[in-house]
Amino acid sequence: MSVNNNEILNSEFSEPSIAEFYAGKNIFITGGTGFLGTVLIEALLSSTPKIGTIYLLIREKYGSDTNKRVERLLSKPIFNSHSAETLKKVVPVVGVMDAVNMGFDDETLNELREKVNIIFHVAATIKFNTHLRVAIQTNLTGTLRCIEFGKSLKKMDAFVHLSTAFCNSNYAGLLEEKVYAPAQDPYEMLKMAENDDAWANIKTRADWLHITKEHPNTYTFTKQLAENLVMKELAGFPAAIVRPSIVYGTYEHPVQGWVGNASSGHLGFFAGYYKGLFRTIYGNSQSKIDLIPVDYTINASIVLGWYVGTRKLELPEVIHSTSGDVNPLSLEEFTDILNERVRVNPSLKMVWVPHAKIRNGLRHTVFFYLFHIFPTMIWYWPEKLLGLGIRHHTSLEFMRMFNKGTKAFHFFLNKNFQYSTKNAMRIAPLMHPNDVDRYKFDASDLDWSELLERNFLGVRRYYFRERGNTSLKHVIVYALFQTLNFIGMAAMIWYSYKLFTGIESAFGLGLSSPVLISLGLLLGSFLIWL
Structure with missing residues (x-):
C-alpha cells in the first residue's frame, strides 16, 4: 500500500480531525464486552463526544438479560466519568457472530443496515488451543459474516479488523505490515467447518497438526486465515487490519493501569506473579517480549478507522501495534523490572513474596511442580475452609486457571519475533496536531518501568479489589x-x-x-x- 510522498507536506490538515470524522457516525462493535472492546467503547465515548449510537453485538444467553449485561459492562470503573445520558449511546443488539446475517431479526437487520457507518470487528476466541473447528467457526466464519454485514450497509465509512501480531508466527525473519499467504485456503476451511463428516476423525491437537502446519496453535492459524479473508473480500473498501502483540493494561487512558478482569493473554501471568503464585518464566532471556498497552492498540484502531475513511485505498491498510521494532524489551529486562517494581507497590494479601526467574526445559518443569503446584496443594483445604482464596478461588484453582493461558506463550517467549512498524509510523504524522497526544500509539517513548508499575496498581485495585494507596x-x-x-x-x-x-x-x-x-x-x- 503506497501513499503519495507529498501527502504529508500538502495536506495542510485540510481533512477532518478524528473527532470530526466520527461525529454523528454510528458504530457497530463485535467483542465489545471483552477487554479490548471495553476500552474501545470508553475511548469512543470520551474522545469523540459527538459520536452517534454504538451498537454492541451481544450473544443471547439463557437466563441472562441482555440489557442487564450491558448495564454491568457500563458500571465498570472506567466508565465512571460518563453521564447516564452519554452511556445511553451504547445499545445492545442480540445476534450470533457466525450465523447468516449475524442472526439478526429482520427489523434489527434493516435498522443496522440503514444506520451503521463504521464497524470494529474485535470478537475472537483468544484461547490458543481451542478446538480447530470452533476456532474456524469463531475467527473465520465470524469474520466472514461481519464482512458480509459490512458490505450490505447503506454507507460503510470504515471497517477495522482487530487481528494479532502472532498470526504470521509460521514465518521467520522481519514480519512486515502486509497480509501473508495462508497455510490453507480460507474458503476451503470455511467449507470444512460446515461439514460434519470432515471432523469425524479430527478431535485432538495431534489430529489437526497436518492442517495448521507450521502454526503453533489454532489461534494464530485462524487469525491468519481471517486476515486473508479481509484482504480479498474488502479490496476497494475503506478497511484496515490492526495487529497488536502482547496486550497489557492501559498506560494513560482512560485511567492508568486498567486491566479489566486480568485474564486476557499474558495478564494472567502478571496477576498471578503479583500475588507471589507465579515465580518462574519460560523463555529465552535475550528474546524480545513485545508488549503494548491496550490504550495504544485502541488508539491505533480509532486512527486507522479515520485514516481509511478519509481517503481512497485499493487494499485494506495493515499496521502492527507493537513495540519491539521501536522500543525493544528483552525477557531478562522484563523480569528484572517486575522484581524491582513489585517491591514499590506490593499487595497486602500476597501468597508468597513475588520474585521470578527465567527457567527453561526440565528446570522450569521441576520448579513449577515443586514450588507452584505442591505448596498450593498443601494449602488447598486450609485456604478453602478459612475463605482465604483469591477472588473466590483457592491458590491452586487460580494457578491452574491462569497457567493454561501463560503456558501458551512459551512458544513466543522462546523466539525472537520482529515486527515492522513502517506503516504505523507513516500514518502517525498525518494526524491533526490536536489529535497527536490523545491518540498516541507510537511505543517508542514508552517507559516500561512506569507501565508495569501502573499495571501493578491496576491489578491491585481493579482485579483484586484492594483499596487504598501504597502505605x-x-x-x-x-x-x-x-x-x-x-x-x-x-x-x-x-x-x-x-x-x-x-x-x-x-x-x-x-x-x-x-x-x-x-x-x-x-x-x-x-x-x-x-
Missing part, C-alpha cells in the same frame, strides 16, 4: 514475606541436612558429619538455585 503497611507486609522467604531457604538447607542424616542412620552408611553437612548444603543450594 507503610504495604512496606511492612512485603518485608515480612521477604523475611519468611529467607527463613524458608534456611529451612530447606536444614531439612536437606536432616534428610541425609536420616538416610545415613537408617542404612548405616558410615558418613562423617562434614560429608553429611556438605551433602545437605549441596541439596539445599540446588533447591534454592532451582
Whole structure:
C-alpha cells in the first residue's frame, strides 16, 4: 500500500480531525464486552463526544438479560466519568457472530443496515488451543459474516479488523505490515467447518497438526486465515487490519493501569506473579517480549478507522501495534523490572513474596511442580475452609486457571519475533496536531518501568479489589514475606541436612558429619538455585 510522498507536506490538515470524522457516525462493535472492546467503547465515548449510537453485538444467553449485561459492562470503573445520558449511546443488539446475517431479526437487520457507518470487528476466541473447528467457526466464519454485514450497509465509512501480531508466527525473519499467504485456503476451511463428516476423525491437537502446519496453535492459524479473508473480500473498501502483540493494561487512558478482569493473554501471568503464585518464566532471556498497552492498540484502531475513511485505498491498510521494532524489551529486562517494581507497590494479601526467574526445559518443569503446584496443594483445604482464596478461588484453582493461558506463550517467549512498524509510523504524522497526544500509539517513548508499575496498581485495585494507596503497611507486609522467604531457604538447607542424616542412620552408611553437612548444603543450594 503506497501513499503519495507529498501527502504529508500538502495536506495542510485540510481533512477532518478524528473527532470530526466520527461525529454523528454510528458504530457497530463485535467483542465489545471483552477487554479490548471495553476500552474501545470508553475511548469512543470520551474522545469523540459527538459520536452517534454504538451498537454492541451481544450473544443471547439463557437466563441472562441482555440489557442487564450491558448495564454491568457500563458500571465498570472506567466508565465512571460518563453521564447516564452519554452511556445511553451504547445499545445492545442480540445476534450470533457466525450465523447468516449475524442472526439478526429482520427489523434489527434493516435498522443496522440503514444506520451503521463504521464497524470494529474485535470478537475472537483468544484461547490458543481451542478446538480447530470452533476456532474456524469463531475467527473465520465470524469474520466472514461481519464482512458480509459490512458490505450490505447503506454507507460503510470504515471497517477495522482487530487481528494479532502472532498470526504470521509460521514465518521467520522481519514480519512486515502486509497480509501473508495462508497455510490453507480460507474458503476451503470455511467449507470444512460446515461439514460434519470432515471432523469425524479430527478431535485432538495431534489430529489437526497436518492442517495448521507450521502454526503453533489454532489461534494464530485462524487469525491468519481471517486476515486473508479481509484482504480479498474488502479490496476497494475503506478497511484496515490492526495487529497488536502482547496486550497489557492501559498506560494513560482512560485511567492508568486498567486491566479489566486480568485474564486476557499474558495478564494472567502478571496477576498471578503479583500475588507471589507465579515465580518462574519460560523463555529465552535475550528474546524480545513485545508488549503494548491496550490504550495504544485502541488508539491505533480509532486512527486507522479515520485514516481509511478519509481517503481512497485499493487494499485494506495493515499496521502492527507493537513495540519491539521501536522500543525493544528483552525477557531478562522484563523480569528484572517486575522484581524491582513489585517491591514499590506490593499487595497486602500476597501468597508468597513475588520474585521470578527465567527457567527453561526440565528446570522450569521441576520448579513449577515443586514450588507452584505442591505448596498450593498443601494449602488447598486450609485456604478453602478459612475463605482465604483469591477472588473466590483457592491458590491452586487460580494457578491452574491462569497457567493454561501463560503456558501458551512459551512458544513466543522462546523466539525472537520482529515486527515492522513502517506503516504505523507513516500514518502517525498525518494526524491533526490536536489529535497527536490523545491518540498516541507510537511505543517508542514508552517507559516500561512506569507501565508495569501502573499495571501493578491496576491489578491491585481493579482485579483484586484492594483499596487504598501504597502505605507503610504495604512496606511492612512485603518485608515480612521477604523475611519468611529467607527463613524458608534456611529451612530447606536444614531439612536437606536432616534428610541425609536420616538416610545415613537408617542404612548405616558410615558418613562423617562434614560429608553429611556438605551433602545437605549441596541439596539445599540446588533447591534454592532451582
